Amino acid sequence: MKNVTVSNLSLVLAFALVLVSIAISAKEKLGLTKDILISVIRAIMELVIIGFVLKFIFHIDTLWLTAFSTLIIIFNASWNANERNPDSHKKLWSSIIAEAVGTYVTLSLLIVSGVIKPIPMQVIPITGMIAGNEMVTIGLCYKALNESFHDLRQQVLEKLALGSDIKMASMPIIRRSIKTAMQPTIDSAKTVGLVNLPGMMSGLIFAGVNPIYAIKYQIIITFMLLSATGLGAVISGYLAYKQYFNEQMQLRD
Amino acid sequence: MTIIELKNVDYQMGKRTILNNLSFGIKNGDFLTLIGPSGAGKSTILKLIANLISPSSGTIFYHGSDIQKLDPIKYRRQVMYCFQQPVLFGKTVKDNLPFPYQIRNKEVDLDRLDSLLKIVDSPAEFLNKEINSLSGGEKQRVALIRSIVFLPKVLLLDEVTTGLDGKSKEIVHRLIESVHRQGTTIVQVTHDQSEIQVAKNVLEIKSRGLVNEKCNG
């Protein structure tokens, strides 16, 4: 693992990379300097804290603490997914259910099939990867729902007036939103290895693992993300569309 | 017998009062015509009756029960609203007319669709027509048939003949007449002078829902 240590000096020098984006922002008058600085500082602080927390959890190595960590990750991802929902009647629990089911089903399959061991060093990073990807997917699903309910409003009203239930009235919208949400995951699955070396695989190769092993992992990761984001999109879509209607089954303004 | 009754109905939109303390009843089997200036709230009244929106205060009764206490889906199948500018779904006429069957989990009755299409002078091949190729009048006919495949108890027509030529208007009138003859209560909104002249029961909606009853017949 000698090759993967980063000296503190290299870290400081790498900060020059941040200066590049700040310089661009300043020169092009993008007004992003403050945003960039804040996000960099936040990232540094969060990563330092996470680093120590992970070290602690790996050291303690109990099942309960590991399970608790996955809950925290899922809650955090749900919270962020929910923040991306433009609907003013959104409900946090729809994100939590979608995240929890998608993550735990996928995680269980991975553990049962022996792909990963139920140890914190494997469970926690994988949970983070699944929950993070799901968060993006669910956020996209929410945005697509919102846009479609706006674009297809008249059609939904028409169906309600014909005596349709809210599910039938929203079906084209739900389908379209789930599709939109899953598209990036499917697209990136198409280009794995050709265009982009995904993070997991890069990391393993970086750490000196035989690329053949790294590829096996990557294949599994790709499957895993398809499953998790699929579940996340479907569940969040079917839960969140209901919030566009009131208890009289009228489309809200 | 009164089938629909509005009692002290208010409708606010934000701070704006669209309807203020509106009360009137509609008799079962009636053919009522609502008239009034643009923006008076005629469409709003029909949407309230169809339970597509709810009054800010006041109550709407259907056969004596508060419609807010009824199952909205079953209710809307009996009290059907037809939009001023209908939107058809999907690509062809076929994507629209079976919809009422689909939402009731029923087999499509092609004979029934055929006979309805006949009333509006459209051949059965009409089902395969692309929506984008339909004229305004044809669209309105499809939308109307979609609403009456299962005969509603009350049909709320929001200016369904506006913008149609004489021939299309005549066909739509024929369809509405046939529905009315089968016992459906009709409430129509119109600006059309010829329709107003032949109307028996006319209710004039002035601004904010003040009403003025007139009887021609």
Ligand SMILES: Nc1ncnc2c1ncn2[C@@H]1O[C@H](COP(=O)(O)OP(=O)(O)OP(=O)(O)O)[C@@H](O)[C@H]1O
């Ligand atoms: N979605 C809406 N947003 C804002 N205002 C609305 C909306 N719908 C209706 N209104 C307002 O409510 C009032 C009544 O509208 P409504 O459509 O019921 O009138 P109307 O009598 O049907 O008019 P018209 O003859 O032009 O169809 C109008 O002043 C209109 O501006």
Ligand SMILES: [Mg+2]
């Ligand atoms: Mg109107």
